[in-house]
Amino acid sequence: MTAASPAVPARKGAALGWLRRLGTPKIIIILVVAGVIGYLxxxxxxxxxxxxxxxxxxxxxxxxxxxxxxxxxxxxxxxSLWFAVGAAVLSLCVGTALAYLNVRTDVPFKGLFFAASIIPLIIPGILYTIAWIFLASPDIGLLNKVIEPIFGPGFLDVFTVWGMVWVEGLHLSPIVFLLMVAAFRSMDPSLEESALMSGASRWQVFRRITVPLTRPAIVAAVLVMVVRSLESFEVPALLGLQNGIYVFTSRIYFVLRSYPPDLAAAGALAVGLLVLAVIGVAISNLVGRSGKTYQTVTGKGFRPRPMELGKWRPVMGGAIVLYFFLTVVGPLLVLLYTSLLKFYQAPSTEAFASMSLDNYRELFHISDATTALRNSLVLGLGSATLVMVLMAVGAWIVVRSRIPGRQLVDHFSFVPLVIPGLVLGLALSFVYLRSPVPIYGTIFILLIAYCTRYMPYGMRYAVTSMHQISAELEESAQVSGASWWQTFRRVLLPLLSPGLLAGWIYILVVSFRELSSSILLYSPGNEVLSILIFEQYENGQFTVLAALGVVMVLTLAVLVIIAYKLGAKVGLRQD
Amino acid sequence: MNTAPPLSGRRMPAKRAVVSGSALVLLLAGCGGSPTATAPQATTAGGPTAAEKLYAEVNGMTGQQRRDKLVPLAEKEGALDLYTSMTSDVADVVINAFEDQYNVTVNLYRAGSETVLQRVVQEQKAHYQGNDVVETNATELFDLNTEGVLATYDGERRRMVPDAGRQEGWTATRFNLFAPSWNTKLVTPDQAPKTWEDLADPKWDGKLSMELSDSDWYLTLYGYWKKQGKTDDEINKLFSDMATGAKVVKGHTVQGQLLSAGQFSVAASNYSYIVEQAKAKGAPVDYLPYVEPVIARPNGIGLMKTAKHPAAAMLFTDWLLQEGQAVLVKEGLTPAIVEGDDPLKDVEIIPIDVQELTKNGDEWNKRYDQVISNGEQVEGN
Known part of the structure; x- marks a missing residue:
């Protein structure tokens, strides 16, 4: 393509030039991406x-x-607010601390804890919650049994709002971890080093330099966490109801359960969430917008270098081991233990004697297990890639362009977060049952559903990274004659890659768990893993379910490790 | 590639582009009218469908003549689209047995009963022929019949089903039995509940579990007690005493699992087959002898008016009510048609009051919701 030629007569030239400018790859791409986001x-x-x-x-x-x-x-x-804010704060603290230690310091056990900190995300919510019941129920909790000699019986009680905050916060912390890892990766440590040189203490540096610089990521994390916890169903249903603690989503569940489902009431609740979310997005953009404050990736060359922890190194190492024992190893061990039993019982010689691999053997006999695994992989990889590609451009529109109405793209991309899965399923089946293109009854309707559901996360990851990249890099590329597309592909994408990769991993992992819209939209031959999980759950095969959970954790952990090994080869490198 | 156009002058087209883009999207979303406000209605506005004609013809036939008519037609159709809420372990066995007997491929869609209902209604409203047969819970079948999508089915097998299972548009195939169950390590046979009223005993405070969505159990027991001559106040007090200190659980599976684990001693209204499965694996749980009356929730089957494979649909229905009954028994379920020795013949069984549930289901949902959420007395009516 060429630039508009000035030689043609004025009026015709204006029209032609307008058309040509409209036909540039940049405009086409922006148009398509904005259109797709709006449509979804x-x-x-x-x-x-x-x-x-x-x-x-x-x-x-x-x-x-x-x-x-x-x-x-x-x-x-x-x-709801107590629970949501509590879980958000907990996941923020845990996720940020882990990300900081992992990326910016020379803390020990890095390799171990990077993959392991993703595990709570992989374990299906229902399994994670039940594992915590087995650990910290005042009646049968294993941890309570262990600490009983010191604290007395039933010291830990998971059936309280604090228990709910704990389980949900830990389950959500990987989202924050992934976001913050990306943010810290793109941060120039020379700013912190200068502060240290000028005599600031480490805590001061963290508080006054590190945290402010990553504020867009923190705001994004809080926003997503609060909305997510407000919508979370498994934890309030399994932990809250037992003692009559009712939250928002219990209501949504009740109003959608009747027939015909009370969409008006469910919608009214969702609209409440939507208003909250729109305010949140506006705040996060206001915070992120204030110019160059957060742009840490600038024209100046830098390499993120880990900070030496010195005498704190063993302490932090110990803290991490303790954390992982509590939040990852504990629930995972419970699952592993349950998966070897015929039915759940407290550990005893009897229980250990009855252990076998029968539940794993049974997995092979589940019809469609391989089809489901394949479909889940195709859908997970497909939706993660599509969403992150779309959102990379979407984030550019929102953060970098000067197009009026760009905020709409941001708001639209956030909408699906507040829409209950069942409503999304109903909406999609309504549209595609009437569409002349045969999408209903194929795997593509699931792909559309997943892309819609995970668009908000993709956008948060992409926007957060985009805020950190200085516009001067693009400008210099363009001054040097690169087209918009070249700049985007060769300059922006590599710089965005830590954030995009984090979002990609997140979507891949959670898509394996998506149930509420999949169950309505799948068709024979297009089963996915989450549906098998649901079926085992309905069958009452809890031990088989635990085995399936263990297999899922292993499969996804391998995928995540591969992704990170590959991801380490692009983007910013560490020493 | 190309040279970079000047930075200025790019704004206007881009702006228009986005604006027109959103306009297009709005337009796309706008056509098609209201997605939710339209009243549901039967898809067959005119006379009987082709499928209905076949059903009507075969409904009058009996015995071998009926099979001889259906089998060649069904095998010519070659496939059957079945939507069901049967658990997958049972569904797999049932379908394999059917496919072994006849040359018909079964395409199975399986989900919870509420989802099955949603799916069928959505498809029918869009005139999409998704399924030939639907096999699910009584309540959902009742709703489907109200939508006018189920066809009339008759035959000698249907006439063998108890009254409660012979409904307009659908026929019961099996029953789920609600009965109290207990953890045998925590409850001795002496202490185990003998009557439903026993569950209100304060000794179970903090040890009894109730399920979040069992309002059908609640309304049936309520109606039963009413018939027994109890006043509304007495009945409300009983439920309120049950709910005092009760541990509310979502899902019968979780309830069964936590009962085995000893999280509570007694579950008020679990399905007997879930407890039976756990018991068979050696878990310390029991539900026998039954607390009577056992409350039975029928699950049934209905033929779609719009079936693409009507002969296969009818053959499967006949089969499920005949050969299929034995398959269900083998899977530990309670069949709709009992032939020969009835293991439950001395047990008093009352069916869920489906009529009342469908008429005032929402009201009962709300009342049950209130009962379990605060244990306070609910206004009687």
Missing amino acids: ALVPLYYLIWGTFFDANGFTLGGFARAYGDPRVGGMIGN
Whole structure:
């Protein structure tokens, strides 16, 4: 393609030039990406909004009355916020600390804990939660048995809001970890080093230099965590209900359970979340927008160098070992232990004597197990790649371009986060059952569902990384004659790669667990792993389920390690 | 490639591009009208469908004549699209047995009963012929029949099903039995509950588990007690006493698992087959002797008016009510048609009040929700 020629007559030239400019790869790509993001978000949003505000008789607010009219709504909102904010804070602290230690210091056991810190993400929520019941229930908890001589019986109680915060916070911490790892990777350590040279203590450096520089990532993490915890179902259902602790999602569950599902009430609750999320996105952009403050990847060459912990090294190493024992090894051991039994029982000589590999053997007899594994892999790899590619461009539009209305792209990409999975499934089946293109009943409808569901995460990962990259790098590439596409591909993509890779891994891993929309949309031959898990669960085969969980953890851990080994070859390198 | 166009002058087209892009999207989303507000209705506006004509013809036939008519037609159709909420371990066995007997390939979609209902309704509204037969819980079948998508099925096998399982549009194939179960390490046979009223005993405070969604169990037991001459106040007090200190669990599987593990001593309303499975594996749980009356929730089968493979659909239905019954028994389920020795003949069984559930289901859901959430008394009606 060429630049507009000035030789043609004025009016015709203007029209032609306009067309040509419109036809540049940049415009086409931006158009397509914005269109796709808008389309993916608006289909379910439209369905939700229509269902919320309109019934057979026209406009109505009845859904809000039913959703928020419950006399317990006050306590419910209180519980929800306590739970969500608590889990968000916990996951933020844990995830950030781990990421910092991992990327920026010479802490020991790095190789071990990098892969291991992803494990809570891989374990299906229901298994992770039940594993914690077996560990910290006041009645049967194994940890309680261990500490009973010191603290007395039933010291730990997982069936409280604090217990819920603990389990959810730990389960979510890998999202923060991945986000913050990307942020720390792209940070110029010379800023911290100068502060240290000027006599600041390590804590001061962390508080005054490190944290402010990664603020966009922190804000993104808090935002995603709060919304995620508000929506989380397994933890409140299994831990909260037992003692009558009701949260937001318990309501969504109740209103969707009736037939026909009360979409209006579910929508009213989702709209509440949406308002919260939009405010959050606005704040995060306001924070991220304040110019060059966070741009740590600039024209100046730098290599992130690990900080020496000195005498703190063994202490931190010990803390990490303890952390992993508590949050990863503990639940995983419970799963492994359960997967070898015929039925769950507290450890005893009897229990150990009855152990066998029968549950693993049974896995091979599950029909469609290989089909499901293949489909899950195809869908996971496909949706992770598609989403991250789209969101890389999307993030450029939001952060870097000056296009009016660019914030809409950001808002749209966030919409699916607040849409309950079942509603998304209903919306997609509604649209594609009527679409002339035969997508319904194929694996593509699942791909569309996954891309929609994980778009918000992809966008947060991409935007966060984009905030850290200085515009001067692009400008110099363009001044040197590179096209927009060349600049994007050869300058921006490599610099964004830590963030994009983190998002990719996150989506790959969680897509293996997606159930709420898959179950409505799959068709014979397109089963996925999460559906097998659900079936084993429904069959009451908890021990087989545990075996399946162990196999999933191993499979995904291998994939994640490979991804990181490959990822280490591109992007910023460490010494 | 190309040279970089000047930086200025790029804004306007880009702006228009995005604006028109979103307009297009809005337009796309806008067509098609209201997705949710339209009242559901039967897809067959006109006369009977081809499938219905076949059903009507075969409904009058009996015995071998009926099979002889259906088998060649079904094998010519070659396939059967089945949607069910049967658990996969049972479904696999059932389908294999059917496929062994007839040259018909079964395409299986399996999900929870609520999802099966959603799926069928969505497809029917869009005139999409997804399934030929649906096999799921009574409540969902009742809703499907209300939607007008189920066809009339009749025959000698249907007439052998108990009254409660012979509903308009569907026929019961099996029953799920609700009965209290207990952990035998924590509860001796003497202490085990003997009547439903026993569950209200304060000795179970903090040791009894109730399930989040068992409002059908609740309404049936409520109706039973009412018939026994208890007043609303007495009944409400019983449930409220049960709920006091009760540990609420979501899902019968989890409930069974935690019962085996000893997280609580007694589960109020688990399915007997879940407990039986655990017991067979050696878990310290039991539900026998039954607390009576056992409350039975029918699961049934319905033929779709829009079936693509009507003969296969009908053959499968006949088969499930005949040969299939033995397969279900072997899988530990309670069949709809009992032939020969009935292991439950001395047990009082009452079916879920499906009529009441469908009419006032939401009301009962709310009341049960209130009962289990705060153990407070609910306004009687």
